Amino acid sequence: MFKLILLSLTLITTSISQAAVWEDTNSWSMEWEAKYQEWIKSDAVHKNLFISPESKYHGMLPDCADAAYAIRAIFSLENKLPFKVINPSGSRNGIYRHLDNRSNKFDSAGSTPEARLVAMINYLGDSVGTEHLAHYDTYPVKIESVDSGTLFLYKYKKWYHKNAIRHTYNIKDVTKYGDYDVIYSTQAIVKDKLPMIRRMNHNFSNLPHGAWGYKRFIWPEFDGRSNDELPRELEYSEEQFKMADKLGERFFRFVKNQLKEEDENPQQLLYRKLQDLCQEAMDRIEYVNQGWNHHLRTGGKCMDYEDYDAYSTPSRDRALENSFKRLEADFDEVVSRGLDTLVKKRLIEVLRAIFKGDNDGPYVSEDLANTCTLKYREGASMNLATLWERLEKGRLSSHPNDSLEHRWGEKKFGRTNCKKWY
Structure with a gap:
């Protein structure tokens, strides 16, 4: 009897120690993207998502880029969808190239998928930033397609300074007047364990360029492909960069006119x-x-x-x-x-x-x-x-x-x- 109990405990321990962060049984599609947009708009994505003791994701410490990864990962977990990012500490090729929901790297974090996800996001937070998000895990989109779930990433550097400023905004919604409802985190928020910032009727001021601008997450199945190879329905486009070069400071007024449904008096x-x-x-x-x-x-x-x-x-x-x-x-x-x-x-x-x-x-x-x-x-x-x-x-x-x-x-x-x- 003792040997049987010991064997059972061993099997349970082995099972737990080899657990994925979560198992995916669905695949990303335009239908799931539409559901993601509605979820982003909803009260499920709120300022206290990472600090409320009642939240299943309490204990996450995401700054600006990590918050974008975290929001996407939470929706993926709750809907059994795959989540994959380029692993910043892994090899360029082979099994360590990616960090994804099937990883057993975070077994010790707990017995629930939510606990393991908290550990994974905090691990990412120590390894990646907006630069990584811009260059590896997102692609630029058509201006007219900007909506809930779109990210706005910017990089700004004065010519006489060595270091640049980078930031990531999560667009919760686009108003009928073409402004943005955004939610985001910062390093100061992480240090002081404060709620995320939500700002209504927000406008951007740093022009798109290079890898920076209006972007969306690449679906895991398309990792490694060039943007030109992405399916048409994902609405990949470089037009925002061309229009920003052409219009300069007038660019965001142009975008507003593209997105608005009506004029304000x-x-x-x-x-x-x-x-x-x-x-x-x-x-x-x-x-x-x-x-x-x-x-x-x-x-x-x-x-x-x-x-x-x-x-x-x-x-x-x-x-x-x-x-x-x-x-x-x-x-x-x-x-x-x-x-x-x-x-x-x-x-x-x-x-x-x-x-x-x-x-x-x-x-x-x-x-x-x-x-x-x-x-x-x-x-x-x-x-x-x-x-x-x-x-x-x-x-x-x-x-x-x-x-x-x-x-x-x-x-x-x-x-x-x-x-x-x-």
Whole structure:
């Protein structure tokens, strides 16, 4: 009897130790892609997906690129679909070239597929980033096909800096006006174990180029094929790169026109964009405070590349500046077309105060305060007109070792001497 029990335990242990992350019994198809799009739109993909104790995927620590892999992998697991990525630590050929759902590398993580997936994503997080996602596991798509489940990946580098900024956005939905509902993670979020960021009515500002832009995951069965060999229904296309080269800064307005289902009336457009701009500025308070708190925790020590990459805000500050510019362009277009008569007078006065420095209206100061007051540090606040003035003059600092006064352009001189990594 003892030998029989021992044999049974051995068989069970062997079975567990050779478990796949999960078994796939379905294959990717356009029908499954459509279901993936609907799932991305749904409340199943939410900000607390990786940190809620109630989540089956609690314990995942994905930054921007890892969050994209994780979201795709979770849907694959829950629907018994294959998941495969190029293994960054494997050989270029042979059995270690890929990391997939059939791997038994994560047996020790637990007896459930969800526990093993958490371990696999965290392993990926230590090995891959947006660069890997852009070059190996995704392909560019037609502009008109951009929708839920599409990724937007960007890489931005100033010519005089050695290091580049990279980021991945997951598009949850495209609005009827051609804007984006996005969800994403960052390195700072991972370090501080915070929820992902979800932003409604988002717009992109870094032009597609090379391997960067609007992309989708390659189906596992097509791994190793050139993009030209992909089936037509996957809608592979290089047009976004050609149009970005041709149109420059006008590219994203072109994309918006391709994706929108209807136009907004001028009042709704300007009011919504003003509210979105306020939210983006409010979000910066949180980002800056994350860096400042880390600065305090480390006794003001100069941040190394990893911490600087997590807590600096050059990309976000550039995006905020571009959001101001887009609102100004929309406002100027409304005025030039004589449509300002369709916009409430006090909204027009607020926008003139922000972009033209015109503060003559009797309610301008009050309306600016009511529209958006940014309490960016203890005892200090400003409105959007002041923020735009400081931002336009280059007074905001993106360096996480700078004081809050310097981060928000309150002080011009005496910034940190710590290294600026990019």
